[in-house]
Amino acid sequence: MSEGKALEIVAQTSRSKRLKFFKLSILAILVVGIGLLARPAWHILWTHNKDVADRQPTPAGFIDDASAMNETPINEVWEVPDVVEDAEQQLQELFVLAKEKGLKVSIAGARHSMGGHSIAPGGIVIDMLPFRSMSYDEDSELLTIQSGAIWHDVIEYLEGFDRSVAIMQSNDSFSVGGSISVNCHGWQFGKPPIASTVESFRLLQASGKIVTCSRDENQELFSHVLGGYGLFGVILNVQLQTVPNRRYQVDRFIVPTIDALTTFDQQVTDRPEVEMVYARMETSAKNFLNETLIYVLSHDPSADGTFPELKEKGLVGLRRSVFRGSINSEYGKRLRWDAETSLQPSVSPTHYSRNQLLSEGVETFENRTATTTDILHEYFVPRQSLAVFVQDLQRIIPQYNNDLLNVTVRFVEEDHDTVLRYADQQMFCFVMLFNQARTQAADEEMQRMTEELIDAVLQREGRYYLPYRLHATKEQFHRAYPQAKQFFAVKRQYDPDELFTNAFYLKYGHE
Ligand SMILES: Cc1cc2nc3c(=O)[nH]c(=O)nc-3n(C[C@H](O)[C@H](O)[C@H](O)COP(=O)(O)OP(=O)(O)OC[C@H]3O[C@@H](n4cnc5c(N)ncnc54)[C@H](O)[C@@H]3O)c2cc1C
The missing domain is CATH 1.20.5 (Single alpha-helices involved in coiled-coils or other helix-helix interfaces)
Structure with missing residues (x-):
């Protein structure tokens, strides 16, 4: 070769x-x-x-709320007409009729409260959702809106004026009337709850009289109706402040929970460009609440004017499956956390418009099963109690058989507008979503855990949020809201026949 x-x-x-x-x-x-x-x-x-939707519809003659644990017999659901004059006149007639028949009345928006707050057992439930028109005044920058309107529609409408909602929840599925009646808050940074953005509203009282309430006019009613759980009358239309729909840059910080406050101070406090902030904590058993992912959204003026069209968020199905796959699954919880901390930062956009961020419906995660439900809790703690309250959560929650799916932490400034206020000082808010069976035994277990969590938060000079299950004892309720006795006394001054009633009032409204 x-x-x-x-x-x-x-x-x-x-x-x-x-x-x-x-x-x-x-x-x-x-x-x-x-x-x-x-x-x-x-x-x-x-x-x-x-992931099937196999929940039976509520039978005729009954109504339920988002808890799917409150099926209650009622006399009727009465839909408000969408024309103002018809609505006002027919509501006045309805009140007369209800009083004649000895029926109580409750007011319902999207019924996402979870303790029968929108339900008068045996009574008439007023469905406000058809009452939803709105108009924006460019000079005053105020939105005048009927109380049955849902945030989703509000955002779409304001988008046309390059404006946005000033304060709302982290989802857009709720009505304006329901939101101001619980005095909601969101992840808008450095802001008090929503009442601070209400200029005025018109209220139809039990007597049939319509009054305008603001900081200057009928101030007592103003401060009781906001956060007043539908106990003073029907809020007809509301004047709300709006803000520009700006473009925000998102920054993510993944830190051990013990360092989260330091990161918060470095990245958020005293940075005027920061407009929205929230944190999420890991829920897997292996690393329970030990890691925190902080999202900081700051205004990026260089990106203003480059808004993508406001459209439905993508990948709802995938995001839903990742979320629902975490239920009763340690693997699913770790997968969700890894996806959010490792994958998402490299595949998600760096910028969002404010309206895009606010446009997220509950359909991405809501429970539709016949046998289980998801229940929200929320606790407010002052800064000095933050670390010790996290330890309380780490100690208490694993003792119970309730599956913690999600914890977000927000920040809310002191509320100077409402009487039944939870933010009587600056607060950090822990919003927690638990999965439980739809059985009495599971409900009782949830009640025991809730009572223990409320005791813990009260010991830390905190508060718990009222629109969820009515699991707090009366004694705990009054410790958290010492102003409640006076609040209910004022309710009875304006509504001596107690026409406006709901399950919340029935549980806590009397000695
Ligand atoms: C998945 C989920 C996420 C949530 N996230 C947040 C959050 O981020 N921040 C937060 O603060 N809260 C949050 N909540 C709580 C939520 O803000 C309240 O449950 C709110 O009441 C929902 O609005 P709604 O239209 O469903 O009100 P509904 O449940 O229908 O009503 C709530 C109360 O308002 C009264 N009401 C409704 N409309 C009127 C009216 N026109 N006139 C007078 N009274 C009225 C009702 O009688 C009732 O007492 C969340 C709830 C859920 C289920």
Whole structure:
């Protein structure tokens, strides 16, 4: 064999070795890649397949709320007409009729409160949702809106004026009337609850009289109706402040929970460009509440004017499956956390418009099953109690059989507008979503845990939020809201026949 031929054979052999090595590497990468992806993909597909909506509709003659634990017999659901004059006149007639028949009346928006706050047992439930028109005045920058309107529609409307909602919840599925009646708050940074953005509203009282309430006119009613759980009358239309729809840059910080406050101080406090902030804590048993992911959204003036069209958020199905796959699954909880902390930062946009951020409906995560439900809790703690309250949560929650799916932490400034206020000082808010069975035993277990959590938060000079399950004892309620006795006395001055009633009032309204 010639020397040239021998060299060619050696070259061919080494080429084929390289090719073989390359093929094996690709195969190995594929095997490892498929191995890594197979489990999450399988978990998400499996969750997607078993995510059925098999809950029975509420039977005729009954009504329920978002808890799916409050099925209550009622006399009727009465829909408000959408024309103002008709609505006002027919409501006045309805009140007369209800009094004649000895029926109580409750007022319902989207019924996302969870303790029968929108339900008068055996009574008439006024459905405000058809009452939803709105108009924006460019000079005053105020939105005048009927109280049955849902934030989703408000955001779409304000988008046309480059404006946005000043303060609202983290989801857009709630009505304006329901939101101001619980005095909601959101993740708008450095702001008090929503009452601070209400200029005025018109109220239809039990007597049939319509009054305008503001900081200057009928001030007593103003401060009792906001956060007043529908006990003073029907809020007809509201004047709300608005803010510009700006473009925000998102920054994410993943930190051990013990360092979260330091990060918060460095990245948020005293930075005027920061407009929205919230944090999420890890819920897997392995690392329960030990890691925190802080989202900081700051105004980026250079990006203003480059708004993408406001449209439905993408990947709702995938996000829903990742979330619902965390229920009763340690693997699912870790997968969700890893996706949010490792994957999301590299695949998500760096900028959002304010309206985009606010446009998120509850459909991304809501429970639709017949056998289980998801229950919200919320606790407010002052800054000095933050670390010790996290330890309380870490100690108390694992003792119970309730599955904690989500914890977000927000910040709310002191409320100077309402009487039944939870933010009687600056507060950090822990919003927690638990999954439980729809059984009495599970409800009792949830009640025991809630009572223990409320005791803990009260010991830390905090408060708990009122629109959820009525699991607080009367004694706990009055410790958290010492002003409540006076609040209910004022309610009875304006509504001596107690026409406006709901399950919340029935539980806590009397000695
Ligand atoms: C998934 C989920 C997420 C949430 N996130 C947040 C959050 O981020 N921040 C927060 O603060 N809260 C939050 N909440 C609580 C929420 O803000 C309240 O439950 C709010 O009341 C929902 O509005 P709604 O239209 O469903 O009110 P409803 O439940 O229908 O009514 C609530 C109360 O308002 C009264 N009411 C309603 N309309 C009127 C009216 N026109 N006139 C007089 N009274 C009226 C009712 O009688 C009732 O007492 C959340 C709730 C859920 C279920």
